[in-house]
Amino acid sequence: MKKEAVIIDYGMGNLWSVKSALNFIGVETLVTSDPKKIVSAKILILPGVGAFRRAMTSLNERGISKAIVEAVGRKESKILGICLGMQLLGQSSTENGFTDGLGLITSKSEKFNNDDNSDIKIPHVGFNSVYFPEKSILFKQLERGSDFYFTHSYKMTMSNLEGLESTAQYAGDFLAAYENENIFATQFHPEKSQSNGLRLLNNFIMA
Amino acid sequence: MLKKRLIFILLLNNGKFVLSRNFRLQEVGDIKWLQTHYNFSSISRAIDELIILDVSRNYVNSELFLDTVKEITRGCFVPITVGGHLQSLEQAKKFLDSGADKLLVNSNIFFQEELIFELASEYGQQCIVACLDFKKKLDNIEIFTSQGSMNQLGNAKNILEKTLKLPVGELILNSIDRDGTGQGLDFEILSLLPNLLDKPIIFSGGVGNPIHLLEGLRNKQIDAVATANLFNFVGDGLFNARSYLTQNGVNLATWNNAFSEIKKEPVI
Numbered sequence: 001m002k003k004e005a006v007i008i009d010y011g012m013g014n015l016w017s018v019k020s021a022l023n024f025i026g027v028e029t030l031v032t033s034d035p036k037k038i039v040s041a042k043i044l045i046l047p048g049v050g051a052f053r054r055a056m057t058s059l060n061e062r063g064i065s066k067a068i069v070e071a072v073g074r075k076e077s078k079i080l081g082i083c084l085g086m087q088l089l090g091q092s093s094t095e096n097g098f099t100d101g102l103g104l105i106t107s108k109s110e111k112f113n114n115d116d117n118s119d120i121k122i123p124h125v126g127f128n129s130v131y132f133p134e135k136s137i138l139f140k141q142l143e144r145g146s147d148f149y150f151t152h153s154y155k156m157t158m159s160n161l162e163g164l165e166s167t168a169q170y171a172g173d174f175l176a177a178y179e180n181e182n183i184f185a186t187q188f189h190p191e192k193s194q195s196n197g198l199r200l201l202n203n204f205i206m207a
Numbered sequence: 208m209l210k211k212r213l214i215f216i217l218l219l220n221n222g223k224f225v226l227s228r229n230f231r232l233q234e235v236g237d238i239k240w241l242q243t244h245y246n247f248s249s250i251s252r253a254i255d256e257l258i259i260l261d262v263s264r265n266y267v268n269s270e271l272f273l274d275t276v277k278e279i280t281r282g283c284f285v286p287i288t289v290g291g292h293l294q295s296l297e298q299a300k301k302f303l304d305s306g307a308d309k310l311l312v313n314s315n316i317f318f319q320e321e322l323i324f325e326l327a328s329e330y331g332q333q334c335i336v337a338c339l340d341f342k343k344k345l346d347n348i349e350i351f352t353s354q355g356s357m358n359q360l361g362n363a364k365n366i367l368e369k370t371l372k373l374p375v376g377e378l379i380l381n382s383i384d385r386d387g388t389g390q391g392l393d394f395e396i397l398s399l400l401p402n403l404l405d406k407p408i409i410f411s412g413g414v415g416n417p418i419h420l421l422e423g424l425r426n427k428q429i430d431a432v433a434t435a436n437l438f439n440f441v442g443d444g445l446f447n448a449r450s451y452l453t454q455n456g457v458n459l460a461t462w463n464n465a466f467s468e469i470k471k472e473p474v475i
Contacts, residue, residue: 012329012330014303014306014307014308015304016277016280016303016304016305016306017280017284017287017306017308020280020281020282020284020306021284024282024284024469024470025469025470026470049303049308049330049331049333049334050329050330050331050334051328051329051330051331054328054329084331114405119403119404120405121404121405121406121407121430122405122406123332123333123376123377123407124209125333125376125377125407125430126209126210126211126212126255126407126430126431126460127209127210127212127255127459127460128208128209128210129208141464142463142464143463146463147210147460147461147462149255149285149286149460151286151308151309151333151376152333153331153332153333153376169208170209189286189308191284192284192285192286192308193284193462194252194284194285194460194462195252195284195462195463195464195465195466195469196462196463196464197284198284198464198466198469198470199464199469202469
């Protein structure tokens with residue numbers, strides 16, 4: 001039987017490319033905003049392009065926030081948050097004013113800082129090397145420092161999190177990926193990272 | 208460390224791929240032609256990003272354009288910027304639903320600034336790529352819109368500064384004089400950019416061979432070089448260009464996994 005991933009549709013984000021990447025590696029996909037389907041899903045993907053505050057409002061209004069937290073709480077299902085989707089899994093963000101997140105990762109999102117006239121361009125956009133702990137499941141069969149595609153102006157901070165932290169460097173280290181039991185997240189876009197990203201998506205599905 | 212980028216541009220005119228020279232278009236074929244002769248999914252393995260533009264002059268069949276975008280993006284796992292005739296939020300959503308990750312704005316910079324703000328608040332700044340087409344007139348650099356037909360009066364330096372202050376994530380600078388000529392990039396406009404450049408710059412217009420790409424990517428102000436020169440990079444052209452660039456010290460991303468291997472793996 002083929003595995004099915006449920007891609008959460010909350011009116012934001014590029015669902016098409018996540019869907020085609022999963023289909024490419026032989027995974028069926030269901031794109032839905034129905035909380036009932038999300039609660040009962042085994043494999044969840046939370047994609048996201050856009051602003052944190054708007055996204056959180058949309059998740060709350062549609063009853064999706066509760067559905068995600070409930071599904072993940074049961075531990076039989078797993079979730080992968082991608083880009084904004086990763087930040088939404090966190091505690092909060094300061095984008096367009098302070099906003100609470102889903103609280104599944106105990107880290108906050110804040111803007112890259114170039115106020116000190118450093119030559120850092122914002123957004124952080126392009127392929128960058130990711131360094132992961134050896135025990136990582138997401139990065140199995142990938143080389144240390146493998147390249148993944150990022151595009152974001154806000155980043156998640158590292159703060160001795162419970163799970164495994166992978167990092168990338170841009171104006172210092174930031175959280176590039178996270179994994180803890182059934183919660184997985186990447187700040188980069190695996191669906192836009194050529195074969196490296198497809199490998200990572202496959203690792204998540206098999207985890 | 209953040210890598211430099213090699214970007215390919217596909218131009219579509221009423222559903223047909225075209226080559227552009229100084230913004231004059233020459234039709235080369237439809238999507239079937241592209242897939243048959245170029246196996247585009249495979250070519251896309253050698254690039255960091257793809258830009259697909261609707262450069263239709265008059266009649267715009269956006270459904271035909273977006274169907275083609277979907278067809279192209281199905282097998283491409285790189286970021287995709289889509290643009291051309293973008294005039295509303297609804298249209299932007301359609302672009303994104305067809306495989307776009309980023310939206311290109313051009314004439315909007317001058318006539319629809321409000322739309323750029325709306326797009327940014329809906330999708331974030333990183334989703335918006337501004338593109339300015341420039342031409343040299345005597346010793347002056349001038350900015351043109353409407354596919355190179357309309358001269359935007361005003362000092363180019365001021366226009367660049369104003370554009371970089373808009374809520375956009377990146378800026379493409381494209382030389383109309385060099386477009387499709389293969390004579391190499393025209394770097395002069397770079398001197399008009401602000402000293403403290405806080406947004407990535409994509410440079411295009413005139414790339415005819417890997418040396419031109421190297422010249423562009425070695426430039427400190429340039430983050431990415433784009434080319435729409437289909438014929439110069441046919442077959443292994445882009446793969447070879449990429450390894451030439453890496454051998455010459457350009458810091459480009461590497462992808463070590465074989466696509467075929469991942470695709471074949473049964474996920475059961």
